[in-house]
Amino acid sequence: MIVEDEAILSLDLEQMLIDSGHAVVGIAATQKQALLLAETHHPDLALVDLQLSDGPTGIAIARHLATHGRTNVVFMTANSAMLPEDFAGAIGVISKPYVTSGVNAAMAFLQEGVLRPPPVLKKPASLELSKFYSGRWFPPAG
């Protein structure tokens, strides 16, 4: 699912995801819509912008989804400095402005990480992992 309040961005992102073989269960522009969408469809992944049409609710959405249900969160933001230290329980962040190849590489990696962890693919530069997931998927040797 896509949580983004800019219609053009969500449209473009949806097309990118469909083109690379993913199914998009829906697009949400607010916290309420996002949580409803997650409860209804239980998607594997939510791509969440920080700033939504009801305010900077992206972090609260991530915190909720991290502890309820099965949906994993990856932020998509132009202001990753605003993220809390623990990424609010999210797997990581894709920095804006992203491009198709970066999103595709991140999605391929996340698909492995979410469905058959740990991922075998090399982590793409377009995706920054949270400390928790970085340690979980790439434990330090020894």
Add this chain to the structure above:
Amino acid sequence: MSMRQSGRMHAHQGFVRAFPALEAMIGGFDSTDMPVVIADARAPGLPIIYTNEAFTTLTGYTAEEAAGRNCRFLQGAGTDPLTVTRIRDAIFAGRPIAADILNYRKDGSPFWNALSLAPVNGEDGRPRFYFSCQLDAGGRRLDLNRLEQDANAMQGEIAAKAQALEISAVAMNQAINEKALLIDELQHRVRNNLQMISAMIGIQIHTLADAPETSALARLHHRVNALCAVHRRLHQPSSPATFDLAEFLSDHVPDVVSAYSDGLVALSITSEPAVLNSASATPLALIFNETVTALLRAMPTGLAGRKLSVELSKSGTAISVTLTGNSGGAPTDDGGSWLKYADHTLIEALVRQAKAAIVWAKIENVIVVEIHIPAEAT
């Protein structure tokens, strides 16, 4: 009381030792410019028995007015009691003393009196007279005062400057923080806007599907995406105003390769960290985008053995990047592949802006493009 006599006293020490010759010596004081006072050490209250003209000039008191009074009459409200005590102690101990004491003239105006006071012993060895000379120490005292005032003023000034400095440091920190916030906000907006532009072009390409315009739109999309790649990194908190060309190349070149090839072009990127200033980032990013795009478009599709290599090397602060496009075994394109597929107007304008140099050569099925980046871009 005035005992005007002729004769000149050259040194009062002589007088001190020559008590029997007091009368004769006094004559010398009358004409000296040094104010002199003599008090009777044996009379109660140590009354003044002699003052000279210079004393009158200094204090405004005539000899008659001063006579019979204790020297204390020159003191006033501003006189330092500690100095008075010191002088009194010296008198009682029969010791000579020198002190700067604040005295007052008859008109009430204060003056600094550089007092020298010594007992003149009688034949019994005890003080018979007190001899003192006074000097208007105004100048000296004034200097001390001025020094003190200057020191105080300077201290005040230093304190004020320190405070001002502290205030401006706080203000500067605040300004720096505000500036950082402003830059963050600006960058945030630039990134969002670039994302919007990229998305709009992406949607348009999708809508047009296989229409002929899509290839032009795709080239525009990659130009915008090159800017996206620059701005994802630029002004991140960790590296406020620099741009790593090597990072950009390893990020953006595969992106272009995947878009312009059928997945059969072998790509190799050899580089080392090459940090550029942010002003050079955009033109250089676009130059590389155009060059890589042109090299890929010059390759005939479908052929095996196609290769693109990007090699970044540094010589001192100057950076050179060599891009080599090998079309595999394809017959050479006599139209001059590079010339045909590169947007020269755009590349030349960008090369000028970046003060870079670009040279290219075509040898059979290999096109080599060298881009030289001046040291001033780093």
